[in-house]
Amino acid sequence: NPARIAVVGVGMMGADHVVRITERTAGATVAVLSDYFPDKAEQLAATIGGCRVVGDPLDAIADPGVDAVVLASPGPAHEKQLAACLDAGKPVMCEKPLTTDVISSLEIVEREASLGRKLIQVGFMRRFDREYEQLKSLIGDGVFGRPLLAHCVHRNPAVPPGFDSSMIVKDSLVHEVDVTRFLFDEEITTVQIITPRSNPGAPVGVVDPQIAIFTTESGRHVDVECFVTTGVAYEVRTELVGELGSAIIGLDQGLIRKQRNPVQAGRGDARRVAGIWGGDITPSFVERFGGAYDVEIQRWVNAVRRGDNVDGPGAWDGYAAAAVCAAAVTALETGEPQRVEMVSRASIPGA
Numbered sequence: 001n002p003a004r005i006a007v008v009g010v011g012m013m014g015a016d017h018v019v020r021i022t023e024r025t026a027g028a029t030v031a032v033l034s035d036y037f038p039d040k041a042e043q044l045a046a047t048i049g050g051c052r053v054v055g056d057p058l059d060a061i062a063d064p065g066v067d068a069v070v071l072a073s074p075g076p077a078h079e080k081q082l083a084a085c086l087d088a089g090k091p092v093m094c095e096k097p098l099t100t101d102v103i104s105s106l107e108i109v110e111r112e113a114s115l116g117r118k119l120i121q122v123g124f125m126r127r128f129d130r131e132y133e134q135l136k137s138l139i140g141d142g143v144f145g146r147p148l149l150a151h152c153v154h155r156n157p158a159v160p161p162g163f164d165s166s167m168i169v170k171d172s173l174v175h176e177v178d179v180t181r182f183l184f185d186e187e188i189t190t191v192q193i194i195t196p197r198s199n200p201g202a203p204v205g206v207v208d209p210q211i212a213i214f215t216t217e218s219g220r221h222v223d224v225e226c227f228v229t230t231g232v233a234y235e236v237r238t239e240l241v242g243e244l245g246s247a248i249i250g251l252d253q254g255l256i257r258k259q260r261n262p263v264q265a266g267r268g269d270a271r272r273v274a275g276i277w278g279g280d281i282t283p284s285f286v287e288r289f290g291g292a293y294d295v296e297i298q299r300w301v302n303a304v305r306r307g308d309n310v311d312g313p314g315a316w317d318g319y320a321a322a323a324v325c326a327a328a329v330t331a332l333e334t335g336e337p338q339r340v341e342m343v344s345r346a347s348i349p350g351a
């Protein structure tokens, strides 16, 4: 039987998952939708056979016709909704953040651990991207010797209204936090944020770009340019440097075309117009990581149907990311490097 999924929150990400599950995921149906704006949920539900809208997200989670939950609601709603999933014993794919602060994230980790089985997966989709997987295997194969450091670029053309300086850390930089932990298999211990002159195109008061520097347990270094108002397109790159070589991903090396320079074309002697060459860049994370989301959701559905419930980053990874982001927000405010405060994983049996 297909897994009957409730999608809670049908904004950009939730609506994308609804289409993904309905059209491209084997073994799952979208049975229930819930959103703070019921009209939005009704409109979407009308396009899916057998799909109902349940107004209260907690009722949607507890609904006997629901086997598993995708949480794509705003971060502040996650704590209660995750607790409801744990109480109901339902597997949940939770978009980041796990919760919005470190204490409640740790509580969720402890609560899940006390159940003695995993139910929570966190939506760090880059782990399912082909290029990140390749980078990870190259490290595993020892091709570069031991990895030493990484340089990351995380650029967005624009962010939604109301996005502030700390959200650049908690919403955007958080992906590099997870990439660092994924690639290096260790925790981040210190974080510093350098704030160069801001982009005049950034909203007033928003510190953008930000340069983050992470140090890991074994003393590895990661630097990140996080720049979310470039006005260009969606660019995410990671270069890994090891003892014996380096590799880079995210160069948008699709089709490369050559054409007349549109600025110069039509002016003067056609034989003297310089051409330009290049290709397309994905406009947003929905396109750049579309394939990764497909793999993520398919593997999660498979895990749910097998009864394993999780196949990817879990609650601990969400907690670790929250701890690094909390230190990073303090680093942004003070300009000083900060230590990341985390409990040890061994202190929570089952985490």
Ligand code: ISE
Pocket: 156, 159, 171, 172, 175, 228, 285
């Ligand atoms: C957004 O929430 C994401 O998760 C994207 O991957 C990231 O690039 C963007 O900055 C965030 O706002």
